[in-house]
Amino acid sequence: MLKMTPLNQTHRDMNAKMVDFGGWDMPLHYGSQLDEHHKVRQDAGMFDVSHMLPVDIKGNNVRDFLRQLVANNVDKLTLPGKALYSCMLTPQGGIIDDLIIYFLSETWFRIVVNAGTADKDVAWMLKQRDQLAPGLEITPRHDLAMIAVQGPHARAKVWQVIPGSQAATEELKLFQSTVVNQYFIARTGYTGEDGFEIILPAADAPAFWKALHAAGVAPAGLGARDTLRLEAGMNLYGQDMDETRNPLESGLSWTVDLKSERDFIGKQALLDTPVTQQLVGLILLDRGVLRSHQQVLAHLDGTEYQGEITSGGFSPTINQSIALARLPVQISIGDEVDVVVRDKKLRAKVVKYPFVRNGKVLI
Secondary structure, rough: OOOOOOOOHHHOOOOOEEEEEEEEEEEEOOOHHHHHHHHHHOOOOEEEOOOEEEEEEEOOOOEEEHHHHHHOOHHHOOOEEEEEEEEEOOOOOOOOEEEEEEEEEEEEEEEEEEEEHHHHHHHHHHHHHHHHHOEEEEEEEOEEEEEEEEOOHHHHHHHHHHHHHHHHHHHHHHHHHHOOOOOOEEEEOOOOOOOEEEEEEEHHHHHHHHHHHOOOOOOOHHHHHHHHHHHHHOOOOOEEEEEOOOHOOOHHHHHHHOOOOOOOOOOOHHHHOOEEEEEEEEEEEOOOOOOOOOOEEEOOOOOOEEEEEEEEEEEEEEEEEEEEEEOOOOOOOOOOEEEEEEEEEEEEEEEEEOOOOOEEEEE
């Protein structure tokens, strides 16, 4: 039996094509994935991300606990509502999950984890809690829904729907959040566009979705979400990173604090392991489509180096095929490589991602 978000029937009423996504019954598109992609880049689109799980952690020593639990440093969180992107690591430095941490008060932090890793994440948190901070309350919030509204006009359209939200959020900076009535509103997202991710009571989600739609926000499914996040150079757990990879070889070194004296799970492994691989962008020069798991070959000073595409696809904004690929650190931005596609070698160029941000092509 597939899990269903509170918006499942709403999606079906809007004639969404539903698919099995990691055990969840989720909308792939509502007619045209391409139109949904462009709508987000040019106007405003909304995504049901209620399969992701908010987890509330409360207690007197919650900050100390998070200092040890995650690779980024929660001491950066001093303003209530501020958010931090980080990874939670194994002792070997592998990525258990990437997540967003919200600082609400010194006794209350909220973490939003990925759907496919939610059960594993909560079990890991509870295990570490019992060892490091007995007495902390760790509560998965299955009673909440989450809707992302993204695009250059996303914020203005949310303001139309939530009374009082403009005054409360107009000065809200990226990676900050606030609460307006029953809505937890964060200026975050997974598309490379401006907008909000809004957490609200599950029972209120269908009416809120319909109100957004009436305000001109287009529903968008998993297909557009994937092409948007790929253009934005954002990792997908299970493809671009997992427990066999550490953040330093996954383009996530900026989320790891190795400078402070603070210890955290996986830190010693990161310090002890030389970085031999890197995550880079590729843009295809020949005709074809880049896909995950395709082999990448690079030749430098008479030596052949091998790598692999982790995420790939056609970019509707650039109108070319693009990819994220894990390659040896000897390969540089600007180098040309070969991608093996159906036993043929296609030329591609190594580029710095993101490919697209805020509607602008950056490569």
